[in-house]
Amino acid sequence: xxxxxxxxxxxxxxxxxxxxxxxxxxxxxxxxxxxxxxxxxxxxxxxxxxxxxxxxxxxxxxxxxxxxxxxxxxxxxxxxxxxxxxxxxxxxxxxxxxxxxxxxxxxx
Amino acid sequence: xxxxxxxxxxxxxxxxxxxxxxxxxxxxxxxxxxxxxxxxxxxxxxxxxxxxxxxxxxxxxxxxxxxxxxxxxxxxxxxxxxxxxxxxxxxxxxxxxxxxxxxxxxxxxxxxxxxxxx
Numbered sequence: 001x002x003x004x005x006x007x008x009x010x011x012x013x014x015x016x017x018x019x020x021x022x023x024x025x026x027x028x029x030x031x032x033x034x035x036x037x038x039x040x041x042x043x044x045x046x047x048x049x050x051x052x053x054x055x056x057x058x059x060x061x062x063x064x065x066x067x068x069x070x071x072x073x074x075x076x077x078x079x080x081x082x083x084x085x086x087x088x089x090x091x092x093x094x095x096x097x098x099x100x101x102x103x104x105x106x107x108x
Numbered sequence: 109x110x111x112x113x114x115x116x117x118x119x120x121x122x123x124x125x126x127x128x129x130x131x132x133x134x135x136x137x138x139x140x141x142x143x144x145x146x147x148x149x150x151x152x153x154x155x156x157x158x159x160x161x162x163x164x165x166x167x168x169x170x171x172x173x174x175x176x177x178x179x180x181x182x183x184x185x186x187x188x189x190x191x192x193x194x195x196x197x198x199x200x201x202x203x204x205x206x207x208x209x210x211x212x213x214x215x216x217x218x219x220x221x222x223x224x225x226x
Contacts, residue, residue, distance in 0.1 A: 035212045037153075044203055044216040045153065056214060088153055095167060095209045097143070099153040 004100035023089035030093030110134035117220030130187040130204030141208035146200035
């Protein structure tokens with residue numbers, strides 16, 4: 001199975017700063033089928049990015065995704081207070097579908 | 109508007125059984141890949157089971173093979189997860205999600221909590 005490793009485990013930043021989250025795959029992700037989800041306490045995951053770089057419906061343009069092959073990045077250009085949450089990457093191109101272990105984005 | 113509503117969670121003793129349901133509206137389950145994803149307390153996400161649109165391809169994570177069964181009722185537009193021989197390590201929030209291999213999970217239910225404890 002494809003193992004996804006996210007870094008850093010925890011990222012401490014202030015509102016207004018830029019956040020860069022990494023997701024590295026143990027083998028190439030098929031057709032860039034890489035997604036990013038945001039999860040807040042007590043809530044279900046929310047799709048942010050699919051196909052490595054396409055924003056889901058209603059997602060602000062401060063969220064952007066990039067990468068291909070085995071290295072992917074989620075960038076939040078200017079952090080808003082509501083962006084502090086846990087972020088997961090997921091590959092859905094190869095069975096089994098797998099998730100990274102998550103990056104916690106916390107307020108500094 | 110797509111809505112997925114899970115039910116059926118609760119407290120069960122080790123070795124017991126539960127059946128989770130996911131009632132869908134705004135989509136037709138029989139034409140979509142559907143998955144069950146769980147999240148143990150304070151942990152990450154793990155896809156437990158999935159069923160493709162035709163129902164011919166079904167996936168289970170190794171740890172639940174032989175104990176869990178995914179199914180759907182097209183007439184009720186509802187997805188199920190029958191969970192038998194439950195173990196403490198099955199304790200988690202179970203989410204129903206649209207999507208699987210080749211299809212991103214763009215819709216999720218609110219989750220239902222399963223607690224396995226004596």
